[in-house]
Amino acid sequence: MVTTPDSPTRDRAVDEGYAKGLGNRQVQMxxxxxxxxxxxxxxxxxRMAQAGPALVISYLLCGVAAFFVMRALGELVVHRPVxxxxxxxxxxxxxxxxxxxxxxxxxxxxAGSGIAEITAAGIYVGKWFPHFPQWLTALICLVALLVVNLxxxxxxxxxxxxxxxxxxxAIVCFLVVGVWLVLTGAGVAGTTAGPHNLxxxxxxxxxxxxxxxxxxxxxxxxxxxxxxxxxxxxxTRDPGKVMPRAINGVVWRIAVFYLGAVVLLxxxxxxxxxxxxxxxxxxxxxxxxxxxxxxxxxxxVLTAALSSCNSGLYSTGRILRSLARRGEAPAFTERMxxxxxxxxxxxxxxxxxxxxxxxxxxxxxxxxxxxxxIASLGxxxxxxxxxxxxxxxxxxxxxxxxxxxxxxxxxxxxTNRVVLAFLVLIVVLAAFSDETAVRASxxxxxxxxxxxxxxxxAVRSRASRPRAGAGQSET
Numbered sequence: 361m362v363t364t365p366d367s368p369t370r371d372r373a374v375d376e377g378y379a380k381g382l383g384n385r386q387v388q389m390x391x392x393x394x395x396x397x398x399x400x401x402x403x404x405x406x407r408m409a410q411a412g413p414a415l416v417i418s419y420l421l422c423g424v425a426a427f428f429v430m431r432a433l434g435e436l437v438v439h440r441p442v443x444x445x446x447x448x449x450x451x452x453x454x455x456x457x458x459x460x461x462x463x464x465x466x467x468x469x470x471a472g473s474g475i476a477e478i479t480a481a482g483i484y485v486g487k488w489f490p491h492f493p494q495w496l497t498a499l500i501c502l503v504a505l506l507v508v509n510l511x512x513x514x515x516x517x518x519x520x521x522x523x524x525x526x527x528x529x530a531i532v533c534f535l536v537v538g539v540w541l542v543l544t545g546a547g548v549a550g551t552t553a554g555p556h557n558l559x560x561x562x563x564x565x566x567x568x569x570x571x572x573x574x575x576x577x578x579x580x581x582x583x584x585x586x587x588x589x590x591x592x593x594x595x596t597r598d599p600g601k602v603m604p605r606a607i608n609g610v611v612w613r614i615a616v617f618y619l620g621a622v623v624l625l626x627x628x629x630x631x632x633x634x635x636x637x638x639x640x641x642x643x644x645x646x647x648x649x650x651x652x653x654x655x656x657x658x659x660x661v662l663t664a665a666l667s668s669c670n671s672g673l674y675s676t677g678r679i680l681r682s683l684a685r686r687g688e689a690p691a692f693t694e695r696m697x698x699x700x701x702x703x704x705x706x707x708x709x710x711x712x713x714x715x716x717x718x719x720x721x722x723x724x725x726x727x728x729x730x731x732x733x734i735a736s737l738g739x740x741x742x743x744x745x746x747x748x749x750x751x752x753x754x755x756x757x758x759x760x761x762x763x764x765x766x767x768x769x770x771x772x773x774x775t776n777r778v779v780l781a782f783l784v785l786i787v788v789l790a791a792f793s794d795e796t797a798v799r800a801s802x803x804x805x806x807x808x809x810x811x812x813x814x815x816x817x818a819v820r821s822r823a824s825r826p827r828a829g830a831g832q833s834e835t
Contacts, residue, residue: 400582400617400618400621400664401480401639401641401660401661401664401665402480402483402636402639402661402665402728403578403581403582403636403728403732404582404621404622404625404634404640405634405635405636405637405638405639405640405643406578406634406635406636407575407578407579408622408625408626408631408634408640409631409632409634409635409636410567410571410575411565411567411571411572411575412561412562412563412564412565412566412567412626412631413557413558413559413564413565413566413626413631414564414565414566414569414572415572415575415579415622415626415631416619416622416623416626417572418572418573418575418576418579419579419582419618419619419622420619421576421782422576422579422580422582422583423583423614423615423618423619425583425743425779425782425783426583426586426611426614427611427614428747428769428770428771428775428776428779429587429743429746429747429779430586430587430607430610430611431607431611431768431769431770432746432747432749432750432769432772432776433587433607433746433750434603434604434607434608434767434769435750435753435764435765435767435768435769436449436746436749436750436753437603437607438603438604438765438766438767439753439762439764439765440452441603445678445679445682446462446463446466446587446679446742446745446746447459447460447462447463447466447679447682447683448682449745449746449749450462450463450745450748450749452749453748453749453750453752453753453756454745454748454749454752456820457816457820458745459683459686459688460683460688460812460815460816460819460820461741461745461812461816462741462742462745463679463680463682463683463688463689464683464812464815465737465738465741465742465745465808465812466675466676466679466738466739466742467676467679467680467709467738468734468735468737468738468741468808469584469734469735469737469738469739469741469742470672470675470676470709470735470738471676471709471712471713471715471734471735471738472581472731472732472733472734472735472736472737472738473581473584473585473668473669473672473731473732473735474669474672474673474676474709474712474713474716475713475715475716475719475727475730475731475734476581476716476727476728476731476732476735477665477666477668477669477672478497478498478499478501478502478665478669478713478716478717478720479494479498479716479719479720479724479727479728479731480661480665480728481497481498481501481662481665481666481669482494482495482497482498482720482724483637483638483728484639484658484661484662484665485497485662487638487642487655487658488655488658493721494720494721494724495717495718495720495721495724498716498717498720499714499717501665501666501669502669502710502713502714502716502717504666505666505669505670505673506673506706506707506710508670509670509673509674509677509701509706510697510701510703510706510707511701519670520667520670520671520674523663523664523666523667523670524667526660526663526664527660527663527664527667528613528617530641530657530660530661530664531617531621534621534624534641534644534645534657535616535617535620535621535624537644537645537648538621538624538625538627538628538644539624541553541628541648542554542555542624542627542628546648548628548629548644548647548648549629549633549647551629551630551633553627553628553629554627555627557626557627557628557629557630557631558626558627560630561630561631561632566631570792573789574789574790574792574793574794574795574798576786576789577733577736577786577787577789577790577793577798577801578732578736578798580736580739580740580786581732581735581736581739582618583614583618583739584735584736584739585668585671585672585675585739586610586614587739587742587743587746604767621641625640625641625644628644629643629644629647633647636728639657639658639661641657641660641661642654642657642658642661644657645657669713672709673706673709673710673713676705676706676709677701677702677705677706677709678702678705679705680693680702680704680705680708680709681693681694681696681702681704681705684704684705687819688819689705690704690708692704692708693705693708716731719731726797729795729797729798730797732797733790733795733797733798733800733801734801734804736786736801737787737801737804737805737808740783740786740787743779743783744780744783747776747779747780748776748780750769750772750776751772751773751776754769754772754773755773787802787805788802790802791803
């Protein structure tokens, strides 16, 4: 591992109080837990119903962008593994204001993502108990996950490991069943599975290219959270060896799981069979004639939602504490309990997630779309900051200020520029969307920028280097 000369002291201050409780097995699955979430298990259905089989183009383009972002993150992590992750890299290579902005933008991402996850949990439970209030399911799930995150990082790692095992096995099962249905031309819900479904129902792009392009913001939400493996660096044993392995694993699994799943969904059933009211995987398994198959898959997608929300509480807890240690977040969020969990930041995040419970009470049908639009804005900004930080790292290495790690982002700096332009395009396209929630996210950009500017102006006088010895073992 290569570091800047003063980084060991700085890293110890940022990571102070955390337990090094995560090994390779858990980090690999935390990475997968972030990579496979409700954006795939629920969001694909609604987007397939809008864009048709050509949705795979959106997943391919966004997947390529995700690949380069992950490699940029990998280079930064190997350069300096630290619990603050994006916040610390933005601060080191862009400036103190960027660390503040990235931290709160990532929090915005997870505020939306967490709300989307507990909303999805309510939708899934509604399949079995249609009269049970969706908001109450969301509240029960949130409380349960708060307890897990407050107990210990080891318990979190174990729970996330098994959540992720269930998700991965479910996706593998679907891929195997989907391939078999397509190869045998099996009858599914009165239709025949096969490649012909890609073009038979209005063509490969039945609703036009603009709809496919407009779907990319929602697809970005599906890829959101793959970057959270970087946050685990500060609580990982031997991060210089574990992190590159985990990041490489996420990249190839994304290609297989996301693109493979979307293509098979489009071939097993006509695109018109899907909707945003139910997971497309539940739709497929409920249509193959096995009575319990749909229920099993519904259980799987429920654990996927819980897993992703669990990851969100974990990651934002670490990011908020990193900000608080510099005076850039409420002092309460810096506190650690006797089990070395940042309980202040976790509870703060949980309080924000309660907004999702309210949304599920007031507008249950729109809660998911509103939440994903908010989350997409935050993740685009976070990814952009990672690309800029990696480019600055490369520039400083060229000037002899530091030694660039051997694990590098391919094609930098040109790939940085292309992916940044792609991210800007996604934000601009949101202004032309027919969906109110998506369009609103574009017009929210100046509001968010103004809020960040005011926030930085308010805290910059007291913002400082991380304070050693503060906020530990407080109960």
